[in-house]
Amino acid sequence: MIGKLARYLHDARGVAAIEMAFIMPFLLFLYFGLVDLTALISLNRKVTYGASVVADLVTQNDTTVTSASIDDYFNAVSLVMAPTPIANVRIEVYQFRKVNGSVTNQWSKLSANGPSCGVPSTSGLQNLMTDNNDIIIGEVCTTYSPYIASFLGQTILGATSFTMNEQIALRPRQSSTLNCTGC
Numbered sequence: 001m002i003g004k005l006a007r008y009l010h011d012a013r014g015v016a017a018i019e020m021a022f023i024m025p026f027l028l029f030l031y032f033g034l035v036d037l038t039a040l041i042s043l044n045r046k047v048t049y050g051a052s053v054v055a056d057l058v059t060q061n062d063t064t065v066t067s068a069s070i071d072d073y074f075n076a077v078s079l080v081m082a083p084t085p086i087a088n089v090r091i092e093v094y095q096f097r098k099v100n101g102s103v104t105n106q107w108s109k110l111s112a113n114g115p116s117c118g119v120p121s122t123s124g125l126q127n128l129m130t131d132n133n134d135i136i137i138g139e140v141c142t143t144y145s146p147y148i149a150s151f152l153g154q155t156i157l158g159a160t161s162f163t164m165n166e167q168i169a170l171r172p173r174q175s176s177t178l179n180c181t182g183c
Contacts, residue, residue: 029148036146043084044164047140050077050091051166055138058093062174067182070109077140084142090114092139095178096122098129106134107183117141120167128169133176141165 057073058065070093078086091111096103103122117139125135145161172178 032148036148040144040146040162043142043144046081046084047142047164048166048168050080050089050140051138051168053077053080053138054091054093054140055136055168055170058136058138059170059172059178060174061172061178063177064179064181065183067109067180070180070183074111081140081142087113089140089142090117092117092141094120094137094139095180096120096125096129096135096137097177098125098131098133100131101126103129107180109180109183114142115163117165117167120169125169134172134178135169136172136178137167137169139165139167 054073054077057076058070061069073093074091077091078089081089089111090113092108093110094108095106097106103125105119105122108119120137120139129135141163143161143163
């Protein structure tokens with residue numbers, strides 16, 4: 001009887017299976033977490049670049065930009081955001097002008113897709129602008145739903161989707177003001 005117990009205690013068969021059973025859930029969580037993290041970083045870079053592209057393209061116009069041109073700029077952002085479906089992306093362009101010390105929104109153009117980005121705050125623009133001078137703000141926002149959140153739910157990450165938003169403010173290049181036809 002003691003011999004059988006000694007053989008049983010020294011038997012190493014199945015140890016690897018038990019170790020794998022303990023380690024595999026952690027490795028899967030780590031793998032899918034890193035996949036989500038890299039996808040999130042990539043999407044964040046696309047959102048930032050998309051906002052920069054739309055603001056830059058609008059500010060390259062002379063004194064007037066058309067609504068159709070801005071729609072073309074929105075299409076350029078959809079190429080930047082690929083393969084993210086454009087239906088999940090919201091693109092917004094705002095033009096602010098300072099007149100007699102007061103900053104007002106002169107025109108804006110919004111895409112019909114994605115979550116609302118919200119109107120940019122004018123509080124920080126007061127110090128950046130002089131009278132009769134414009135600032136163009138390009139804004140892109142989207143939501144990201146990580147795979148790990150769909151697997152583990154809200155308890156681990158705190159939410160099942162995250163809103164990503166970026167604003168880029170630029171001055172018109174050709175003139176101090178930029179008007180929009182059809183906006």
